[in-house]
Amino acid sequence: xxxxxxxxxxxxxxxxxLIGERNAAGKATGLVPVGNVSDLxxxxxTQVLEHKESYSGARGIDxxxxxxxxxxxxxxxxxxxxxxxxxxxxxxxxMRNAGTSTTEAMNVWxxxxxxxxxxxxxxxxxxxxxxxxxxxxxxxxxTPWDYKYNAAAGSIQFNDGQNGNVxxxxxxxxxxxGATALSTPFASSAVTGGxxxxxxxFATAPGSAADVGKKCMVQVLTGTDAxxxxxxxxxxxxxxxxxLVLDISGAKSNQAVTVTGAGxxxxxxxxxxxxxxxxxxxxxxxQALTAGEVSRWLRFEGLNTADSNASVIVDVFKFSVDxxxxxxLISEGIGQITLEGNVLADPLQGTSxxxxxxxxx
Numbered sequence: 544x545x546x547x548x549x550x551x552x553x554x555x556x557x558x559x560x561l562i563g564e565r566n567a568a569g570k571a572t573g574l575v576p577v578g579n580v581s582d583l584x585x586x587x588x589t590q591v592l593e594h595k596e597s598y599s600g601a602r603g604i605d606x607x608x609x610x611x612x613x614x615x616x617x618x619x620x621x622x623x624x625x626x627x628x629x630x631x632x633x634x635x636x637x638m639r640n641a642g643t644s645t646t647e648a649m650n651v652w653x654x655x656x657x658x659x660x661x662x663x664x665x666x667x668x669x670x671x672x673x674x675x676x677x678x679x680x681x682x683x684x685x686t687p688w689d690y691k692y693n694a695a696a697g698s699i700q701f702n703d704g705q706n707g708n709v710x711x712x713x714x715x716x717x718x719x720x721g722a723t724a725l726s727t728p729f730a731s732s733a734v735t736g737g738x739x740x741x742x743x744x745f746a747t748a749p750g751s752a753a754d755v756g757k758k759c760m761v762q763v764l765t766g767t768d769a770x771x772x773x774x775x776x777x778x779x780x781x782x783x784x785x786x787l788v789l790d791i792s793g794a795k796s797n798q799a800v801t802v803t804g805a806g807x808x809x810x811x812x813x814x815x816x817x818x819x820x821x822x823x824x825x826x827x828x829x830q831a832l833t834a835g836e837v838s839r840w841l842r843f844e845g846l847n848t849a850d851s852n853a854s855v856i857v858d859v860f861k862f863s864v865d866x867x868x869x870x871x872l873i874s875e876g877i878g879q880i881t882l883e884g885n886v887l888a889d890p891l892q893g894t895s896x897x898x899x900x901x902x903x904x
Contacts, residue, residue, distance in 0.1 A: 552850055552904045553849040553850065554847050554849055554850070554855075555847065555848045555849040556583075556845050556846070556847060556848070556855060557845065557846050557848055558843055558844050558845030558846050558855070559576050559580075559843070559844045559845075560576070560577050560580045560583060560618055560620075560841065560842070560843055561574035561575060561576050561577065561841070561842045561843075561844065562574065562575055562577055562630060562839050562840070562841050562842075562862075563575055563839060563840050563842075564837075564839060564840070565838060565839065565840050565860075565861070568891060569860065569861070569889055569891030569892060570840075571840035571842070574840065574842055575626055577618075577620050577622060577626070577627050577630075578620060578621065578622025578624065578627070579620075579621045579622055580618055580619060580620055580621070581619045581621055581879070582617070582618070582619040583616075583617075583618045583619075583843060584616065584617050584618075585614060585615070585616050585857075585859070585886065585898065586614070586615045586616075586617075587612065587613070587614050588612075588613045588614075588615070589609050589611065589612050589613070590609070590610045590611035590613075591607050591608065591609055591610065592607070592608040592609075592610050593606070593607055593608075594606035594607075594608070613885070614885070614886035614897050614898070615883070615884065615885055615886065616841065616859060616862055616882075616883070616884060616885075616886050617881060617882065617883045618841075618881070618882045619879050619880070619881050619882075620879065620880040620881070620882060621877055621878070621879055621880070622880075623878055623880070625638075625827035625829050627880055628829045628831075628880070629829050629834075630839070630864060630882065631864070631866070631867040631870075631880045631881075631882055632829060632831040632832060632866060632867055632870070633831070633832055633833070633834045633835070633836070633837075633864075633866050634829045634830050634831045634832065634833055634834060635829070635830045635833045635834055636827060636828070636829050636830075637827070637828045637830070638825070638827055639661070639825060639826050639827065639828055640825055641665075641822070641823060641824045641825045642661075642822070642823060643820070643821070643822045643823075644659070644660055644661055644819070644820065644821055644822075644823065645820050646670075646818040646819075646820055647659060647660055647818060647819050647820070647821075648816065648817075648818055649699070649816075649817050649818060649819055650813075650814050650815065650816065650817065651673045651701050651714075651721075651811075651813060651814070651815050651816075651817045652701060652758075652813045652814060653701055653702070653703040653704075653758040653760055653776035653813045654700075654701065654702070654703030654705065654706075654758065654776060655700065655701065655813075656693075656698050656699070656700045657698060657699050657700075657701070658696075658697065658698045659697045659698060659699065659819065659821070660697070661697050661821075661823040661826070662695060662696050662697035662823065662826055663694075663695065663697065663823050663824040663825070663826050664692075664694035664695075664697060664821050664822065664823050664824075665694075665822045665823060665824055666694070666821075666822065667680065667692070667694070667821075668680075668692060668699075668819050668820060668821040669820045669821065669822075670818075670819065670820040671689070671690055671692075671699065671817070671818075671819045671820075672817055672818050672819070673689075673713070673714060673715070673720040673721060673811070673815060673816075673817045674718075674719050674720045674721035674722075674815065674816060674817065675719045675720075676713050676714075676716065676717055676719040676720035676721075677713055678690055678711070678713040678714055678817075679711035679712075679713050679714075680692070681702075684707060684708065685708070686708065687708050687709050687710060687711040687712070687774065688702055688708060688710070688711055689701065689702055689710050689711045689713050689714040690702065690714075697823065699819065701714065702714065702774075703758060703760070703775065703776035704760070704774045704775030704776060705775055705776065705793070709770075709773060709774025709775055710760065710762075710774040710775070711774070712762065712763075712774075714760060714762075714774070714811075715760035715761070715762050715809060715810065715811035716762040716763065716809055717809060718809070720809075720811060720815075721811055721815040721816060721817075722749075722762070722809035722810060722811035723745055723747075723748075723749040723809065723810060723811070724745070724746075724806055724807075724808065724809055725743055725744060725745060725804045725805075725806070725808040725809065725810065726744055726745050726746045726785075726806075727744065728744055728803075729743070729744055729764075729803055729804030729805065729808055730742065730743055730744070730761075730764055730802050730803060730804045730808070731744075732791070732799040732800045732801070732802065733799050734797070734798065734799050737797075738780070738790055738792050738797070739790075739791050739792045739794065739795065739797045739798055739799055739800070740780065740788050740789060740790060740791060741761075741772065741777065741788070741789045741791045741800065741802070742786050742787070742788050742789075743759075743761065743786060743787045743788075743789065743810050744785060744786055745785055745786070745787070745810075746785070747784065747785065748782055748783060748784060748785050748786055748787055749787070749810070749811070749812055750779075750782065750787075750812045751782070752782055754779055754782060754812050754814075755779050755780065755781065755782055756778065756779065757778070757779055757812055757813050757814065758776035758777065758778060758779070758812070758813045759776065759777055759778075759779050759787055759789055759810055759811065759812050759813070760774070760775065760776045760777075760810065760811055760813075761773060761775075761777070761789075761808070761809070761810045762774060762808070762809050762810070763804070763805075763807050763808045763809060764802045764803065764804045764808050765802065765803055765804060765805065765808075766800075766801050766802035766803045767800075767801040767802075768794070768795060768800035768801045768802055769802050771791075771794040771795055771800055772791065772794060772800060772802055775794075776813065777789035777790060777791050777794075778790045779812070787810065787812075832866060836863055837863075837864075838861045838862065838863045838887060839861075839862050839863075839864065840858070840859065840860060840861070840862070841858075841859040841862045842856070842857070842858050842859070843855070843856065843857040843858075843859075844856055845857070847902070850904070853902065853903050853904065854901075854902065854903060855900070855901070855902045856900070856901040856902070857898060857899070857900050857901075858898060858899055858901075859886055859897070859898040860886075860889040860891075860892050860896070860897065860898060861886065861887040861888070861889040861897075862884055862885075862886055862887075863884045863885050863887055864882050864883070864884040865883050865884045867880065867881070867882075868881070868883070869881075886898060
């Protein structure tokens with residue numbers, strides 16, 4: 544046995560990390576536990592000037608002058624909450640109360656999803672309209688529908704009739720829905736330049752030349768092939784003052800169709816006005832990168848699991864967090880929020896200006 548056997552106190556840490564604001568006196572104003580933290584490190588680096596003597600022939604180092612001492616901290620958080628996100632993203636967090644959004648304005652885009660102002664709906668929307676025309680919600684795969692909704696995300700999708708059932712007779716079906724009535728000779732079809740097309744005639748065509756490339760939905764045509772066209776959205780390939788020309792190559796294997804219409808036949812270009820009414824639950828909104836740099840107090844209330852869970856406490860007086868380098872939103876494992884930044888010198892503190900460690904060994 545060696546004469547000078549040491550007493551060893553090994554360390555393996557776990558514990559709780561708390562972060563909070565500082566007051567003008569450099570004290571913590573209230574600390575928030577940030578949830579599970581899988582990794583917490585303080586790193587210390589120095590910048591040193593080394594001087595070489597020039598008299599011995601060996602050019603030996605005869606002086607080391609410390610020019611800078613720098614402390615950094617990193618913490619890997621695994622609790623995805625608004626407080627942690629606000630700290631990591633330098634964001635402003637707003638708590639939004641439950642409520643009702645009444646006739647919230649939106650635009651109707653065929654086959655596309657529209658995001659509304661609030662998520663976390665408490666149920667189905669009480670009213671969805673294109674113009675002032677009420678629309679029909681999706682029920683099942685055998686019933687025509689105008690829209691589907693995602694209550695959790697607060698979004699709505701309008702039917703384009705191309706990947707399932709055609710739209711119900713509300714969407715694009717009347718002047719109330721912002722649709723325009725067809726006029727004599729209503730509709731004609733031909734294959735032009737290798738593309739099956741449908742020409743719709745109006746007293747005055749809706750939209751403008753800028754709408755070429757958008758979708759147009761037609762309702763209440765008649766004729767042998769009307770079911771192939773009605774309630775489906777087709778791409779506008781040309782427009783004149785009185786006509787819209789639609790690409791209907793997907794309707795009948797790129798063949799012309801047999802359809803006609805009447806004064807009760809309507810068409811509407813996507814992007815028209817609509818509105819929705821729904822109720823929603825409370826949520827938290829984090830607006831990223833809206834706040835300046837803020838120095839915070841960080842405290843570790845730890846346990847030394849290699850020493851009977853002895854208490855270990857670390858207080859970092861002035862931690863300046865850099866904006867989050869990466870926010871991983873899709874992954875196979877548990878998402879992590881890695882806080883990184885500098886431990887700044889705080890002249891308001893006592894002996895150490897950076898941090899202290901309290902333990903029982």
